[in-house]
Amino acid sequence: MKAGSDAEERLVRGQGDFLADLDLDALEACFVRSPYPHARVQSISLPGGRGLTGAQLARLAGPLRVDGPGLKAVPWWPLAVEKVRFVGEAVAVVWAEDRYLAEDLADETEVDYEPIPAGPLHEEAPDGVLYESRREGGDFEAAFGRAARVLERTFKTARQTPLPLEARGVVARWDGAAGRLTVWTSTQVPNLVRTVLASSLQLAEGDVRVIVPVVGGGFGLKAHVFPEEL
Known part of the structure; x- marks a missing residue:
């Protein structure tokens, strides 16, 4: 196989640098997600205080808002505030030195839901x-x-979900001295990610840098901004 560029050559040789290949000495975050499609969040107990709830994060950052033709702009909080709206919505985030400890902390988090x-x-x-x-x-x-024949039919399509080999992921580093945020994320829309992050965190866009490593497939799934990136 003849590669058409240096980037393609690295991929063919298995030398692509994906998000998981980055060595940035960062903490691992794990999200606590709702098992209910619609419920009020009564209380959350975080183990060891190494995490944030939706109510706590709401005091630090605003919701994601994406406007566009035909869209109703509804607030999408990074973590659910007061109630969850779908199975899998994140209600809290915990962090630790490695992935295994972070997942253990997520399992130990106690959430009191009131299904509605x-x-x-x-x-x-x-x-x-x-x-x-x-x-x-x-x-x-x-x-x-003018048509010689008119055929009427009703067509319905099922929900579709792209399934790239590489799942979504994000790494962030805050430079407090310079007031600048650097984000590495597996996305198809880095400029949109920068705009939404800057707006939600009340930063100037020039103070937010978004870096995209090699992306292991997207197929439209990564053409959006998700709460986990905030």
Whole structure:
């Protein structure tokens, strides 16, 4: 196989530097996630005080807000505040010197949930519709009127989830003296990550640097900004 660039040559030889290959002497973080689709968070007990709850983090950073045509801008907190809205939503984060200890701390975290009936997840979208897009072009009725045959069908598609070989991941380093944040993340949209991080953390975009190592697949999954990155 003939590689077309130095980067491709390194990948062919198994020498690509992915996020997990970085040696930055960082703490490992592990998220505590909700087993309920809809519940109020009554209390959280963190082992050893090595972690943050959603209420604590809300005092340090604002929610993620992504605006765009057809989107209803609803706040998406890095950690759930007061209630969870889907199975797997993070309610707390703990950290330790290695991955195994971090996962042990997550297992030891006690969360008191009060399950609540299904209903609108966001007050800003009581109808449950967060995105709606309509596109029109040409004279639809005239085109159908000229057609020799008209076939009507209803098509439905199932939910789809991209499955890249490399999962999402992020490493961050804060330089308190310079007031600058450096983030290494497996993403397809580094500029968007920088914009959202700067806005949520109330930093100037020039003080946030986003570095993307070799990405082990994305397929659209990594074309978004996720709470874990904050």
